[in-house]
Amino acid sequence: MAVNPATCTCGDVPEAQLLERLDEILAEYREKPGALIPVLQIAQGIFGYLPEIVLKRISVGLGKPYSEVAGVVSFYSFFTTNPRGRHLIRVCLGTACYVRGGKQVLDTLKAKLGCDVGETTADRNFTLEVARCFGACGLAPAIMIDDDVHQRVKPARMQAILDLYAAPAAKSGGD
Amino acid sequence: MVNLTINGSPVQAAEGSTVLLAARQAGIQIPTLCYLENVQAIGACRLCMVEIEGARTLIPACVAPVTEGMKVSTRTQRVRDARKTVMELLMSDHAGDCKTCDRNDDCEFQALARDLGIRQVSWPGAVNPSHIDTSTPALVRDTGKCVLCRRCVTLCNAVQDVGALFPQHRGFKTVVGPAFGGDLDTVTCVQCGQCSAVCPVGAISEHDETGKAWAALDNPVKFVVVQTAPAIRAALGEEFGFAPGTLVTGKMTAALRRLGFDGVFDTNFTADLTILEEGTELLRRLKAAILGPDHDVQGDHHDAHAHAAPGPLPLATSCCPAWIKNCEHFHPDFLPNLSTCKSPQQMFGAAAKTYYSRRIAKHPSDVFVVSIMPCTAKKFEAARPEMEASWQRDVDVVLTTRELARMIRQAGIDFANLPDEQMDQPMGMSTGAADIFANTGGVMEAALRTAYEIVTGRALPFDGLRVTPIEGMEGIKEAALTFSDVVPEWSFLEGVTARVAVAHGLANANQLVDRIRSGKAAYHFVEVMSCPGGCIGGGGQPRMTTDAVRKSRIEAIYREDQGKGLRKSHENPQVRAAYEAFFQTPNSDLSHRFLHTGYFGRDRV
Structure with missing residues (x-):
């Protein structure tokens, strides 16, 4: 469901160039009904x-009030207004x-990463989120980093897991 | 017609009508909260639930179309229980205390709880926290009191086309407000206050400034003068039990005097002044457009303003501060079309602290100007940084009609039994042309009464001086008037047909600007008032302003106009005296210095 942050181009391409691409998209969608969500x-x-x-820019480009654009963005959990890190960590609660220690896993991650749920580390390597079941209950407690599920996670093993995704992208994306 | 039965009685309703409207026609009240006549029927609040024979569930009456043979019950046990449940759920997430709420005894939500017989809230669950937004001079929002009925959202988006308010977030955490729960001063809000006029609870209200007015009245050093906009006299009575459309000019004057104001004056005085200034501006722009920019009406100006070439046509009225802010955000290219005339409120402030203060031998800083306005945007206007023609704030405090009523009650004045009194001179003198500034089409009509007579030497050729094509509630109205047999000074207008347009409600105004911009329509003069019906339907007027109330208030305004001996602004002897003693002539250097202003573009988002 979520965008894979590994495909995110932020930081690699100058912002002006990205805005140019956005303007092209806006020009393409300007006259189309129901354009807001796809854009x-x-x-x-x-x-x-x-x-x-x-x-x-989307508000002006599509002629939609900014409050409506913000209303749609804040309605759908899919959209985020916070920068995402290179890797998305989702802790299942x-x-x-939960009963097998998911909360302790989360607390360990918060401490190690120095950020709260929904936030991104200062080096923009990790974004921390919580989730409500990946369907991996037999492997509890589980976390997902990008598309990798890590099973029976223990706080003591956490650093070793994080090292697999260390910045700069030496081993990005896991294996 | 469709035949149905409601509570066992036969009822006829028009094709396409709803169960709610059919019931109302038959004298059966169905409770509603989110419903707004002509504007919103979205079935959101679920209070208008009725039982319809054959339907599995209860149905919201506001969105249920009538059908032939339909059998509706509006007061069965099942319906009563469902409405109570809905109301209790709404109440469980409604913060605040009725006793200290600005809507105490004037609250649709409170009245519904009473009418539905609620004695307790069975589910005292979580309550969304209050975020109180006091960021603008005009409005205060309290998100904790909001019941998510979305009336303000519809007004702000569909009627006003401003789009400052929209539901943010989701589910229980939903907040109606600006983008991402920000404050109104961070967005393109024009501060018209139509949201506050339709809010059924105390979630959006005017920014109360009665404390500042009381402090000035209690200060022995201050000479406190008050101006009342024309729309107040046709609405203030509603706060004290009079029917909509009752004129209370005399009682209002008496009440203001008893509150302790040292001078009780009329914004109408400067409405007449506005007509002379704006009428002259129009004729200058017409002359420049017809004969070329070198031909100005008056050739002996010595200041930068007057030397500047007259602006483009159409000239647009500038009395309405929400319309001005709307143009600054959304139509920066149209700003040169706006009249440079200040609004009557600001002309009054500037005149009170220059012309009048000199007349009574007071220093301007000892004169304190309070405005009574039907409008919340007037608070914003008075706070604009450029409104300091008298070297200090020209208007010190702006109160809405509702705030004035509050002060009258606080003072223990028995409003209904007050005698009728007259306003003070010189700034209490006005003509009927000034009264009609209160309603859509009125400023245009007042301008035509004077402009036509100046150009032709004859009275405006409409029955009773009433330009009926631009009166009434249609969103955009037009009229054309041909000048013939003009006086020699205005010979260039011989045979010219002046085309005018009037819009009210900002969505209509934006449409009018689009038509002008695209060349689909060409006018010489346009009037815009932001609120539906004009100032009589302003955001600071007694609640609720329905179309029936608007009509009653407009009729009252025209009664006031027709009851006056003088009905053309240029006949106002006190305005003439003010020119002779101070402002010289319309559009003179001095009038530009004190009575005119300028505008600037603002962010579009």
Whole structure:
């Protein structure tokens, strides 16, 4: 469901160039009814997240009030207005993972990464989120980093897992 | 016609009508919260649930079309229980205390709880936190009181085309407000206050400034003068039990005097002044357009303003501060078309602290100007940085009609039994042309009464001086008027047909600007008022302003106009005296210095 942050181009391409691409998209969608959500999806794909400058440009470009654009962005959990890191960590807090120590896993991650749920590390390597069951209850407690599921995670093993994704992208994306 | 039965009685309703409207026609009240006549029927609040024979569930009456043979029950046990449940759920997430709420005893939500017989809230669950937004001079929002009915959203988007308010976030965390829960001063809000006029609870109200007015009245050093906009006299009575459309000019004057104001004056005085200034501006622009920019009406100007070439046509009125802010955000290319005349409110402030303060031998800083306005945007206008023609704030405090009523109650004044009193001179003198500034089409009509007579030497050729094509509630209205047998000074207008347009409601105004910009329509003069019906339907007026209320108030305004001996602004002897004593002539250097202003573009988002 979520954009794979590994495909995010943020930081690699100058912002002006990304905004140019956005303007092309806006020109293409300007006259189309129901354009707002597809444009937001594409924009999040281009920028990795939806910063204010992008949302205001979409508002003017599509002739939609900024409050409506913001209303749609804040309605759908798919959209994010915070920069994402290169890797997305999702900690399962579904029932099975919770009772088998998911909360302790989350607390360890928060401490190690120095960021809270929904936030991104200062080096923009990791974004931390919680999830409600990946359907991996037999492997509880589980976390996902990008598309990799890590099973029976223990706080003591956490650093070793994080090292697999260390910045700069020496071993990005896991194996 | 469609035949149905409601509560066992036969009812006829028009094809396409709804169960709610059919019931109302038959004198049966169905409770509603989110419904707004002509504007919103979205079935959101679920309070208008009725039982319809054959339907599996209860149906919201506001969105249920009538069908032949339909059998509706509006007051069965099942319906009553469902409405109570809905109301209790809404109440469980409604913060605040009725006793200290600005809507105490004037609250649709409170009245519904009473009418539905709610005695307790069975589900005292979580309550969304209050975020109180005091960022603008005009409005205060309290998100904790909001019941998510979305009336303000519809007004702000569909009627006003401003789009400052929209539901943010999701589910229980939904907040109606600007983008991402920000404050109003961070967005393109024009501060018209139509949201506050339709809010059924105390979630959006005017920014109360009665405390500042009381402090000035209690200050022995201050000479406190008050101006009342023309729309107040046709609405203030509603706050004290009078029917909509009752004129209370005399009682209002008496009440203001008893509140302790040292001078009780009329914004109408400067409405007449506005007509002379704006009428002259129009004729200058017409002359420049017809004869070329070198031909200005008056050739002896010595300041930069007057030397500047007259602006383009159409000239657009500038009385409405929400319309001005709307243009600054959304139509920066149209700003040169706006009249440079200040609004009557700001002309009054500037005149009170120059012309009048000199007349009564007071220093301008000892004169304190309070405005009573039907409008929340007037608070924003008075706070604009450029409104300091008198070397200080020209207007110190702006109160809405509702705030004035609050002060009258606080002072223990028995409004209904007050005698009728007259306003003070010189700035209490006005003509009928000034009264009609209160309603859509009125400023245009007042301008035509004077302009036509100046150009032709004859009275405006409409029955009773009423330009009926531009009166009424249609969104955009037009009229054309041909000048013939003009006086020699205006010979260039011989045979010219002046085309005018009037819009009210900003969505209509934006449409009018688009038509002008695209060349689909050409006018010489356009009037815009942001609120539906004009100022009589302003965001600061007594609630609720329905179309029936608008009509009653407009009729009252025209009664006031027709009851006056003088009905053309240029006949106002006190305005003439003010020119002789101070402002010289319309559009003179001095009038530009004190009575005119300028505009600037603002962010579009």
